[in-house]
Each structure stands twice: as C-alpha cells, then as structure tokens.
Amino acid sequence: MSDRFEPEILVLYCGRALADHNHLPEGTKQGAGFKVRFVMMPCSSKIETRDLVKLIEQGVEGVLMVPCLENKCQFLVGNVRAEKRMKYARALLDEVGMGADRLSMAQGWNLSSEELMALADERASAVRPLGRNPLKGVKL
Amino acid sequence: MIVAEWKPIPEVVEKLRGHKKVLVVGCATCVAECAAGGEREVETLAPLLRMAMIKDSNPIEVCTNTLERQCEWEFVEGLAPTIMEVDAVVSLACGIGVQALAERFSEVPIYPGVNTTALAIREEPGLWAARCVACGDCVLGETLGLCPIARCAKSILNGPCGGTRDGGKCEIDENIDCIWHLIYERAQARGKVDALLEIKKTKDWSNSDHGGPKRILREDLRL
Numbered sequence: 013m014s015d016r017f018e019p020e021i022l023v024l025y026c027g028r029a030l031a032d033h034n035h036l037p038e039g040t041k042q043g044a045g046f047k048v049r050f051v052m053m054p055c056s057s058k059i060e061t062r063d064l065v066k067l068i069e070q071g072v073e074g075v076l077m078v079p080c081l082e083n084k085c086q087f088l089v090g091n092v093r094a095e096k097r098m099k100y101a102r103a104l105l106d107e108v109g110m111g112a113d114r115l116s117m118a119q120g121w122n123l124s125s126e127e128l129m130a131l132a133d134e135r136a137s138a139v140r141p142l143g144r145n146p147l148k149g150v151k152l
Numbered sequence: 153m154i155v156a157e158w159k160p161i162p163e164v165v166e167k168l169r170g171h172k173k174v175l176v177v178g179c180a181t182c183v184a185e186c187a188a189g190g191e192r193e194v195e196t197l198a199p200l201l202r203m204a205m206i207k208d209s210n211p212i213e214v215c216t217n218t219l220e221r222q223c224e225w226e227f228v229e230g231l232a233p234t235i236m237e238v239d240a241v242v243s244l245a246c247g248i249g250v251q252a253l254a255e256r257f258s259e260v261p262i263y264p265g266v267n268t269t270a271l272a273i274r275e276e277p278g279l280w281a282a283r284c285v286a287c288g289d290c291v292l293g294e295t296l297g298l299c300p301i302a303r304c305a306k307s308i309l310n311g312p313c314g315g316t317r318d319g320g321k322c323e324i325d326e327n328i329d330c331i332w333h334l335i336y337e338r339a340q341a342r343g344k345v346d347a348l349l350e351i352k353k354t355k356d357w358s359n360s361d362h363g364g365p366k367r368i369l370r371e372d373l374r375l
C-alpha cells in the first residue's frame with residue numbers, strides 16, 4: 013500500500029466565478045494525487061481572516077479562494093476585500109511558521125468545473141512541497 | 153476610542169511557553185472597534201497560537217471569551233469560573249483591561265496580546281489617527297477644535313513651526329497634516345485669523361501624567 017502524500021485541498025469559490033452552476037462537483041473528490049472539496053460562496057468576501065486561519069488549523073493542507081473578476085463583483089468590492097483578507101491571513105500564517113503558501117487565490121470568471129478542478133490541481137502541486145499539515149489529526 | 157495593535161505573535165508565544173491551558177480574552181468595546189481585540193480578533197489569534205505552539209513542540213489548549221468591557225468589574229467578574237481552569241491569560245484589551253484582569257485574578261499570569269497606542273478616531277476604514285493624549289488641560293476651545301497637543305509632533309501651542317511642508321504637511325511625515333496649517337485654514341474660514349496672533353500661555357501640565365498617576369474623585373458618586 014502506498015503512503016504517498018495526497019494533500020487535501022479546499023476550494024472556496026464565488027458562485028459567479030463559474031459558468032454553469034449545474035455541473036459543480038459536490039463533496040470530496042479524488043484528483044490526481046490529491047483530495048479536493050469545493051465550497052461555493054455567495055461572495056468571496058464572506059470569508060474572513062479568522063475563517064482562513066481556522067481552516068489551516070483544522071488540518072487542510074491548502075486553501076484556494078476563487079473570487080470573481082475585480083470589476084464583476086455583485087457587491088462591487090467583495091473580491092477586493094477577499095484579496096486583502098487573504099494577504100493578511102497569509103502574513104499571519106507566515107508569522108507562526110505555518111507557511112503563507114498554504115493559502116492562495118486565483119480570480120475566475122466563466123470557469124467550467126474542469127477548469128476549477130485544474131486550479132485545484134495547481135494548488136495541490138504548490139502545497140505538496142510544504143508537506144503534511146502538522147495540525148492534521150491533532151485534537152484541539 | 154482607545155486604539156491598540158497586535159503584538160508580534162512570537163512575542164506572545166514566548167510568554168506562553170510552559171503553560172498548558174490558556175484563555176484568550178477580548179473586549180467588545182474600543183479594541184473591537186479598532187480591529188485589535190474584539191471577538192473576531194480573539195477567534196483569529198486563538199488558532200494561530202495553537203498552531204505556533206504545536207510548531208514549537210509545546211502544544212497548549214486555548215479557549216476564548218470576549219467580554220463586553222474588560223475595564224468594568226461587573227463584566228470582569230464573569231470570567232471567574234473560566235479563570236480557575238486555565239494557567240495563563242492573554243488579554244487583547246487595552247492596558248486598562250489587562251490591569252483589571254490582573255488585579256481581579258492576581259493568582260494567574262495575564263499577558264497583553266496588544267500594545268495600546270493612542271486615543272484615536274477612525275478616519276476611514278482601516279485607518280486610525282490620534283486625536284487626544286489626555287493631557288488634562290484641554291485647549292480645543294482656543295484652537296478651533298483641532299488639537300495641537302496630540303496632532304503636532306512638537307505639541308506646540310503657538311504654531312506652526314518652521315517645518316511645515318508645501319501643501320500643509322508635517323516635516324516628520326508627508327502623510328500627516330500640519331495641524332497648525334489646518335487650524336489656520338479653519339480660522340480663516342471663520343474670520344478668526346487675528347485670534348491666532350495672541351500668544352498662548354505656557355500650558356499647565358500638572359493635570360496630565362506629568363503630575364503623577366491620575367486619580368479622579370467625585371464625592372457625589374460615592375457611597
């Protein structure tokens with residue numbers, strides 16, 4: 013049995029970043045060498061700094077936030093807020109030695125579910141060198 | 153409001169070495185308004201501390217609470233049952249709140265998680281600027297509501313100094329207004345420029361912290 017490290021990736025995406033809501037993957041999916049869970053957000057600004065930090069604390073190896081394009085936000089500046097929170101949360105994770113690269117962001121618009129999966133694949137590749145999340149499985 | 157900023161997390165982590173169960177306490181008043189010590193910040197710092205301590209091979213249990221006000225005994229008392237179960241506290245309140253906890257619960261180490269920095273106003277989202285230094289001898293009535301004590305780098309009463317930049321900015325920072333420039337502009341708008349020519353007397357600093365620790369006694373409010 014292989015014990016190859018398969019990072020667990022969480023993709024938080026703005027509902028407007030995808031082209032067709034009917035073809036979204038639900039639940040945890042198995043990618044090529046990673047596991048991924050997709051969570052649709054009504055707006056990426058719904059995610060606060062504390063949420064991003066807690067996700068890493070709970071053992072997720074990598075988080076990818078996919079807001080819509082900057083001038084497409086239905087709340088005008090929701091994706092701009094999300095980007096600033098992401099930047100702040102990355103700095104906090106760096107400060108405690110967890111590595112900023114566990115959090116990342118990629119704007120999207122009119123994406124297919126396959127393209128979203130490809131973004132998750134990229135994220136998994138970026139996170140793999142960081143290794144397992146040391147918080148994974150830790151009882152808090 | 154009283155404004156504070158997070159201490160560097162490694163500084164807090166250093167204090168927590170050797171402790172097993174820690175309570176992070178916020179305050180829902182001033183430090184919540186300046187996004188340093190309210191419930192949001194408590195719930196952000198707690199997981200960060202857990203992660204930092206695990207990385208440090210010194211895992212700790214971290215629980216959280218946010219009081220309505222950490223500077224009022226009635227609210228502080230609410231922590232009594234929880235305090236008995238922890239061996240250290242990190243307070244995200246201003247220095248007043250930290251001291252209130254330390255006074256009420258003197259048997260438990262209380263560590264500040266923030267540096268209290270100013271009495272300030274929120275100028276715009278994410279930007280706070282000092283407006284008062286609690287000098288104890290308010291001059292705002294003579295300076296058209298603009299404080300030269302808090303907002304002039306030299307706290308001069310007869311300004312401006314010779315260092316005002318073009319555009320009315322302070323010589324120490326191009327992003328800070330020269331307060332005497334603003335006072336002059338306001339005086340001009342009100343037709344009161346002549347009043348600025350009057351030399352202001354030396355300020356009485358005895359009612360500020362220069363006069364020693366401050367106590368305010370109101371007999372009418374005491375029993």
